[in-house]
Structure formats: structure tokens, C-alpha cells
Amino acid sequence: MKQIVITGHGGPEKLQVREAPDPNPRPDEVRIRVKACRINFADILARRGLYPDAPRPPMVVGYEISGIVDQLGSEVDKQWLGRDVFALVHFGGYADTVTVPASQVFAMPAALDYEHSVALPVQYLTAWQLLVVMGAVTAGDSVLVHNAGGGVGLAAIASATTTQLPGPLRLLALAAATPWFHPLSLMSRNRGVFGVNLGHLWHEVPKLQAWMRALLGGVEAGWIRPHVDRTFPFERAGDAHAWIEDRKNIGKVVLSVEKQIPPTSRRA
Template sequence: MRQIVIPRAGGPEVFQIREKEDPEPKRGEVAIRVKAAGINFADILARKGLYPDAPPMPCVVGYEVSGIVERTGEGVDPSLSGTPVLAITRFGGYADFVVVPERQVFPKPEALSFEAAAALPVNYLTAYQAIVVMGGLRKGETILIHNAGGGVG
């Protein structure tokens, strides 16, 4: 498979395409054939060497993807193979394949393109967590979000 690797901190010019064997899912994991990967602020900061949670370089960024489940690991329903999904990856998404825990994979809504679906996981779930889970927003309530500087504010 191909991966877009960041060998050192820098701008987009540092990206390199490298070949690697396809990853195999372990217990509780799925292998996704990536159709689209989001470009997230964490990915940009990681490429610049400014994201403390990023894997050490050389690394593959890509925090969110959409694609098709290709293979399932032990303990995962094999009928998921062939399912269109979106996923949070914790990096590694700028590749032909990515392996992630099943709990980080969600069915792709039919109405969304793969490109639109790849832009959802991190921004949507971060906003939902902040507004609904932590902020306590309930049905019927209204909030104002102003001065947003990125996908999550």
C-alpha cells in the first residue's frame, strides 16, 4: 500500500509517498480501504512538528478517514467487510489502508460522499462532546457559537 509520510517537520513539500505492506487487523480491529482522508488542524500541526500527541517522525498523519471495511480482526463481525464507514484513526489515515479499533468506526450515511464523510469524525464528535456531553445542551435549547477559528471553534 502507499502512505504519505512526513520524514521531518515542515510544509507540504516534506510529504513523501512510500510503499509498505498492507496492515492486518488484530483482535477488535478493522482494516479500512481509505477513499478519503480529512485534513485536520492536528494533522497540520503534526506536519509542522508542533503537535505533542503526534507519533515520532517519520510518521503518517491523517486523524480521520472514510472508506470501505476490507478485513476484520478476531472478535469483529465479519459481515462488516464491504461496509462504507467513517473512522477516527489517531493518525495513519494518509494511506491506502488503515487499521483502527472497531469502536472508532461508524457507518457512513448514504447521503454523504466519501469526501464529506472524511471531514466529519473529529470536528463533529469534538463539537458534540463539548456542547452536549460537557455543556449539557438539551433538545429545544439554543446556543450561539461565534468567532470560530476552525472546524471546532
């Protein structure tokens, strides 16, 4: 199989395509021949050495994949064989062949293709957790979404990745600009502050599955439509990382394993 490996901390040139043996699924896993994988900003932070959860180089990152199930573990229902699916993976997604627990695999909706289904899991699950689960938003409520386009927020973090300070010290300026909240003042004003990290919820399988079922219902009903800004060929992962770091994208950036899709004319 082919993998995109981060060979060391640094710029997009640290991404290299390498060959590795095809993996075989464990009893509770399926093997997926990947058609598309998505780039998250966490991948870029990992490449820069700024993501504490990432493994040490050389490493393969990536949280979201889509493709076709071609092999099953001994404990997996045979209905999955040959199906179009998308899946959550805990690193390892930048590859053309991936094994993943069947509990993290979902049938691809008819309304989405490989590129758009892979744009669904991480960010939509995070938004669902923030708004519905923790924020308890219901019909009739109003929500203010800061930095909805991503430009300002990415600018603050893109600044962190380009500073000359070493390692985690790059985040000092960003941390210094972060507001502090005292619990007594929040209580007096009937307000709350919370944060989420989907990467720390891998053990909450029933919750993630329930939230994803709700999101897939939204896809079927038409009120969820993931937006893909641009799709890059698998071998051009470095260009895809640079596209995001240059803050050129509005929407998701995807790597296509099999084919090259022309860039959107408005962003070229």
C-alpha cells in the same frame, strides 16, 4: 500500500508518498481500503513540530478515514465485510489501507459519500462534547460561536507556525495573548470555562459511540450536513496543507485516494 509520510519538521515539502507493506488486522480490528481521508489543523501543527501528541518523524498522521472494509480480525462480526464505513484513527490515516479497532468504525450513512462522511467525526464529536455534554445546551438556548469562519483563530495559529522561533517557543506569543480566569471570579458570576481534546478520549469508547449515534441521527434527520471546501488528490497532500495554512478554506479539506474532484469555483 501507499502512505503520506511526514519526513521531518518543516513546510509542505516534508510530505512524501511512500510504499509500505499492507497491514493485517489484529483480532479486534478491521482493515479498510481507504477512499478519502481528512486533514485536520493538528496534522499541520504536527508537521511543524508544534503538536505534542504527535509521534516523531518519520510519521503518518491523520484522524479520519472512509472506505470499504476488506478484511476482518478473528473477533469481528462478519457483517462488516464489504461495507462502506468511516472511522476514527489515532494517527496513520494518511494511507490507502488502514487497520482500526472495530469499535471506532461506523457504517456510512446513505445521505453522505466518502468525502463528506470523513468530514464528520472529529469536529462534530468535539462540537457535541462542547455544546451538549459539557455546555448542557438545550432547545431555546443561545450560543455565541467565536471565530466561526476560522479566519481569526487560524491567523493566530498560522502566525505561530511561520515565526522564526524554534520549536515550542513559537507558541509563546499565542500563550501570552490567552486570557486568564480566576476560579473565584467565575464562581461569583455563575460562569465556567472548560476545554476539550478529543484526541485524549480514545479510551472512552462507549461515550464516543453514543455521541456518534446522536450525530448520525442528525445526518438522517437532515440537521447535520458536513461541508467540504475542497478535495485534493492523495498525492497532493502538500498542496492541501498549504491551502489550509494560507487560510483559503471555509469548511473541511479532504484527500481523495482514487479520484480528483474539481475545486469549488468560489475558492479557486
